[in-house]
Amino acid sequence: MQYQFSDKMVAVKPSAIREILKMSTDPNLISFAAGNPAPDAFPSKEVAEITAKVLAEDPVSVLQYSITEGYPPLRQAMKQMMREHYHVGNDQDELLIVSGAEQACDLFSKVILNEGDVVLAEDPSFVGALNSFRSYGAKLVGIPMEEDGLNLAELEKALQTYEKIKFIYLIPNFQNPTGITMSWAKRKAVYELAVKYNILILEDNPYGDLRIKGENVPAIKTLDKTGHVVYMGSFSKVIAPGLRVGYTVAPQEISQKMAIAKQVADVHTTILAQYICERYVAVYDLLAHIEDLKKIYKRKTELMLGEMDKHFNPKVAYTRPEGGLFIYCTLPGGVDSIPFCQEALKRGVAVVPGIAFAVDEDSVSSGFRLNFSTPSDENIVKGIEILGKLTYEWVK
Helix, strand or coil, X not given: CCCCCCHHHHCCCCCHHHHHHHHHHCCCCEECCCCCCCHHHCCHHHXXXXXXXXXXXXXXXXXXXCCCCCCHHHHHHHHHHHHHCCCCCCCCEEEEEECCHHHHHHHHHHHHCCCCCEEEEEECCCHHHHHHHHHCCCEEEEEEEECCEECHHHHHXXXXXXXXXXXXXXXXXXXXXXXXCCCHHHHHHHHHHHHHHCCEEEEECCCCCCECCCCXXXXXXXXXXXXXEEXXXXXXXXXXXXXXXXXXXXXXXXXXXXXXXXXXXXCCCCHHHHHHHHHHHHCCCHHHHHHHXXXXXXXXXXXXXXXXXXXXXXXXXXXXXXXXXXXXXXXXXXXXXXXHHHHHHHCCEECEEHHHHCCCCCCCCCEEEEECCCCCHHHHHHHHHHHHHHHHHHCC
């Protein structure tokens, strides 16, 4: 039988990262392609204790249906933490628990976007979010990145040029894939533009807790007195991605619509996973755990950057992130990075070509992304040496 799929999904291509990961099953392959937490970052002992205790003492509470908005103790704990520690959220906002930040993108897109609406996004940007917007028929317009965040002049030009703009999608902290952090001045300017042109900001912050140097920069949401910012966070990078627990802080009207959309998607996020996150916040001190994670990622970041400084052709530019999980490299002369990445794979090292993160999928990218959190120290040293030799062969 020949199948006919919906127009919405015909245009959505499989994630290049996922396709590369499928080819990365060879145990001899060194993969810098993933975006997973470090293997020694998982609080396995604490998760086992929490799970065993609740299943022994009150199993029905975590195995029964619950409310769509989220496990009430977790929502309360996160509201308090977001306001007191991050200064995010006010009386006009509501917190919704979702099945990972990726679901937040999908639910937000479902309730905001119509076919043909325009989304402005940093270019390059996270492919999972971009594909979510594409699946609802949105037209994506990329705003080029600078060292301190997206180009404000290009952003305002786009705001003046395009009709039916619904929102700006941003990853202000240690952006995926570039690792760039948006300056406080640009965060304020972007918020002012959103208010001026009356469009929403979707602020994605999965990596913000993983700062290894420099000063913390407040979220754009901390400026929001007008209901223009929807904030997304996640436990994936600070506890475990397999739990699939994220959250949004959004104006109540938007949050309520997203909850209705979630009811027809999965009823509610897994209660046992939510319970684990709540206990970790309330009993095991999540903030102290995050400090331990920073030590792990600081060492791995410095190791990879140090090896790149030794082995990479100096004509290859790369970011020096203050946190997060990624380093972004750029080949000189605008050369297409796909053949470079293919050759690296043949030599036993997997990296992600920049085109995987491009807003315009038909463009050419000279960039490629490296992840330092997942590989072992030994593989970082070995893999960067292999890539370094390739940069000298490739860049004459």
